[in-house]
Amino acid sequence: MMSVAYNEETAKQAEQLSYSMQADFGGTELLDPLRYLKDNPPANDRSRQIFILTDGEVSNTNEVIELCHLMSSTTRIFTFGLGHSPSRSLVKGLARVTNGYFVFIPPGEKVDTYVGSQLRRALKPSIVNTHLEWHGLSSRVVQSPNVIPPLYADDRVLIYTMFENDEFDQQTVQVNFRVRCKTIDSTKFALDDIHRKGDTIRRLAAKAMIQQLQHMKQNDATV
Template identity: 30%
Template structure:
């Protein structure tokens, strides 16, 4: 019946990582396309999927490239994530050919690059880079914008294809500013994000790769590093189709993505459109093995499939969020926020979607609490993401009964126990089971923050001012 039913082989498992479903399109000797359609509220939507050719049909010649590796060394990467990131970077460096050039940017609270400009991938340079990677440690904040500025500064030493490989968990809070910078500075470069760890910021990683006209690779387990990085670099070494142009007939009103990425081996190009009617044909063109490739797809007769309208709405919401930086410059921060929120609410209600500003409400028909009881909030137990190290997060032994970790895991609102007596700590331990608030306490109290702390800088400034005044008084005395 064209449907697949999937269930976990081992039965219930801890909810400590993302669920990942991997699939591959059937291989052919030339790029081919598939069309699916849906009518929703009287309007027509279509999903067009362009499949890459099989590996056997591709030329063996590799492109000369300039590859900029960006590695996240912030505190949120500590533990398994950072070990995976270093392994991924080592594998990537060893795949470079003498025709390639490369550079490395490492960032935490600051960003720095290994070389002022990219250098040829000679054995000596590769060996030097590998030794420097071994010296990297994960601590500090996450100043990702500074790293992007170094990676996309246009200071290139090569005429080859420029590819930026960004290895991170994506733990940032200034996504809008980052998206805006990528869109305005990507130029002819391509940005490829590599999500590391059991719980990376998938939204940021995918949208950043889309803005950078690249792809997103997710590595959730240590045993996946070699396979996933090998697959990624096999794609980057020989793009199937580049400089893609798409011409739609006049009946198509909106298309996402607005910027067409290159087509890579094993990854289909997926486009969603809204049209007044599906007639005529869409024309594709691009460069394949240094030769112009063209293909047309008729827009009538596509297979009917549900969910395409909502997928279109999701892509439009993503586009609205990506435009927020531009709107801030044109309208001001508050007006931009109001306009973006209004558009997202409108789309969420029209297409019945859960968004940042809209929710689905479920109303229970059967009462599940005793008569006379009032509904009250209660902490919900959660698991620490797989691979996170408790001691690295809390800065102390989590098994210690008097530690902040133990108390926070047992209370809904867990203030720091540093200034509390033993009796107060015992009361806190009895108040509630393990909850999500425990993680919030950890992130706020112990985990290195994702940007420079304004309050910390203010406190440091006041302390220095006090010292200066004290020294001045002593000098006068």
């Protein structure tokens, strides 16, 4: 399997191929093609976006979602639930673990509008290979997600960072947002301001890190 440039000729080839396909396998099989994608990540400095359309269910929803979570540092998935009975947990789960988007298309509705809205999101510019650089901390920070996924225009990504409690003795710290070796943005703030905000952020960070450790453990078990 290889990528080809989009033009009038390749579009016609894709259209002809779609006419030759038959949905006669008796079920929805996602795991094998997604494994292929995981084993063949995009080139460096590139992000990858996948469109998945389904009108049914799979017998291994959790395994499929977990596999896609392992690709979330390079890949974003847009899902479409078609018809009367698509698996809502599958359609929502694949999009959520990869920072993508999902839509459900009711029976009899034209898909053009829904596909168009998803495509507009997918065509937004992105940056990859980003990281946070901390200054003014004496101990190593723990971050979740440990690898920042591709960042897209007008989208939000939450990144939690935890450090030792005695760091609050420091007056201010600085964090730089970097792409490779270039600093894109920088900000300074007082740690004491965070300390006074209570436990809500800490609990959210702890939950994110526990989930990250669980995903890592499950990945090790399947290797």
